[in-house]
Amino acid sequence: MNELRQQKALKEMHERQRQEIDVMRRQQEEAYAALYNANEQKVTLEQQISEIELYVKDNEDKLARNKHQLEALQADCDRIQQERDVAIREAAELHEKNRQGVFAPSEALNTKFSLIELQQATQDFDPMLKVGEGGFGSVYKGFLRNTTVAIKLLHPESMQGQSEFHQEVSNHFCMKTTFSVTRKCDLHWYDNLLTDSLQASVLSTVRHPNLVTLIGTCPEAFGLVYEFFPNGSLEDCLACKNNTPPLTWQTRTRIIGEMCSALIFLHSNKPHAVVHGDLKPDNILLDANYSSKLGDFGISRLLIQTNTCSTTLYRTTNPRGTFSYMDPEFLTTGELTPLSDVYSLGIIIMRLLTGKQPQRIAEIVEDAIEKENLHSIIDTTAGSWPFIQANQLAHIALRCAELSRRRRPNLTVDVWKVVEPLMKAASMTARPLSCTAPSDDTCIPSYFICPILQETMNDPYIAADGFTYEGEAIRGWLDSGHSTSPMTNLKLEHSLLVPNRALRSAILEWNQREMQ
Structure with missing residues (x-):
């Protein structure tokens, strides 16, 4: 009986222990589940914290950039305001002197x-x-x-x-x-x-x-x-007049770009566009450095846009110009538009590319392209013209020389995007005569150089002798007691200086292109 009672007591104790173990096991499982959930929440929170930190950093960077841009814009605004104030003051002074009759007739x-x-x-x-x-x-x-x-x-x-x-x-x-x-x-x-x-x-x-x-x-x-212009016209150079050497393909590419730039300037002139109307190699002149300039504006026109006409044009019953370079629609209708110059530019590009006469040149180039035989008509006297560049020029020239004006490209949007990279590539393969220093890798246009400092100008001014100098240099020349021109040694009529804003803008634009 004693043993039975002990056995019963042991069973009851084992039962209590088993129940306690079951309770502890359930608590352990609950603890494990809570720990797992806590770890999951921790990982989620850590991810959220990382995303927030990246977002904050990105916003801080944007804020810093915006702040820098704001400071730069504020500086530009202040500079332009100062230039405006100076220009207004100079204009007022010049106007007063003119009113008082200071200047000579x-x-x-x-x-x-x-x-x-x-x-x-x-x-x-x-x-x-x-x-x-x-x-x-x-x-x-x-x-x-x-x-x-x-x-x-x-x-x-x-x-x-x-x-x-x-x-x-x-x-x-x-x-x-x-x-x-x-x-x-x-x-x-x-x-x-x-x-x-x-x-x-x-x-x-x-x-x-x-x-x-x-x-x-x-x-x-x-x-x-x-x-x-000591080197005459482009026509003279293409004909090798006076036994002059043929123009290299690099020089021809640069001439194409310069003429495109000149036409874009004329056509975008404000308040009225200007159409040259007689663009041809005879009217493209070359200076001592073979830089090209467009001349002979005898038949050019200012195009005045009216309220009743959406397209600027000039109409005449007697079209004048050189037949081979003239816009066919201008010949038939007498309507002169900027696209008339685009046609002439296309013919000139093909002449520079092939060296052939302008008559039927578009048909010759188009036929060579269709037969994949363009290399056979490229002017070999210009040197080893890269075929890819020649092919690009031939295609854009044909587009310019389309008989229908509506199919011709826009100079700024289409032509310049093709010509500008070709100009840069050409300048890297050969140094034109207009470069200022043989040791430099960059070709600086000669008219960007101050005659006194022999450095690129930052603030160009026009003196009484008609030459442009760096403002600080010419002021120093005049303040030191000189009354003569640094270039001609002739006496200056006055000591007034006029800011050359167009050249300054061109220098800034050139510097920005070189930095890209």
Whole structure:
């Protein structure tokens, strides 16, 4: 009985222990489940914390960038405000001096030359100094006021010659006086200054680097005085006149780009677009460094857009120009538009590419492309023209020379995007003559260099001698007591300086392209 009682007691104790163990096991399982859930929540929270930290860091970076951009914009705003204040002050001073009659009559809208001066400059129009002859007159090389110039003498007995004279003079100065208001740094107050003859004179000195400069006129002899180009016209170089060496493919590519740039400038001129109307190699002149400039604006037109016409055009019943380069629609309709210049540019590109005459050149190029035989018509005298570049130029030239205007490309959107990379590639393979230092890897245009410092200008100013200098350098020259020109050694008529805003913008744009 005692053993039975002990056995019963043991069973009861074992039962209690088993129940306690079951309770502990359930508690352990609950604890494990709670721990697992806690770990899951911890991982989730850690992920959320990481995402929040990345979000905060990204926002901090954006905030820092926005702050930097805001500071840069504020600095630009302050700088432009200062330039505006300085320009307004200079304009007010010049206007006051003009009102008081300080300036001489020779400082009008353009320089006037007498017939005697032109005769002396050309040794009484010596035939040996004749460098060209056109439909309305002759061009002579002359030495005028210590400067080598080209003098275009129109036939006075020709009514067309008289019309050509007045048209070309007005076109040159209309384009030059309206150019400044197209620059980003100029402000609306320039519109009021255009009515003042002195301000128009100042603005007429601002020009595109690839447009010929009209120095002055001689109304009594129907004469136009231009800057002189020792390498003649592009037509002369393509024909190897006077046994000149053929133009290299790098130089030809650069000329294409320069003409494209000049046309974009003319067509985007404000308030009215300008169409050249007679774009051809004879009217593209080359300076000593073989930089090209577009000249002969005798038939160019300012296109005035009206409320009743959505497309700017000029209509004439007597189209003038060179047939092979003229827009077919202009010949048939008499309507001159910017796309007329695009057609002429296409023909010129094909001439530079193939060296062939302009007659039926588009058919020849198109046929060669269709037969995959383009290399057979490329001008080998230009050197080993890279086929990929030649192929791109041939295709864009054919698009420009489409018979239908609607199918021709836009210069800024389509053509320039093709030509600009080709210009850069060409400049990397050969150094043009216009480069300033053989040790540099970058070709700096010669007109970006200050004649005094021989460095790229940051703040160019035009002096009384017509040359552009770095502002600090020319001020130092004048402040040191000099009263003569650093370039010609002639006495300066005055010590006033005019900011060359167009050249400054071009230098800034060039520097930005080089930094990319």
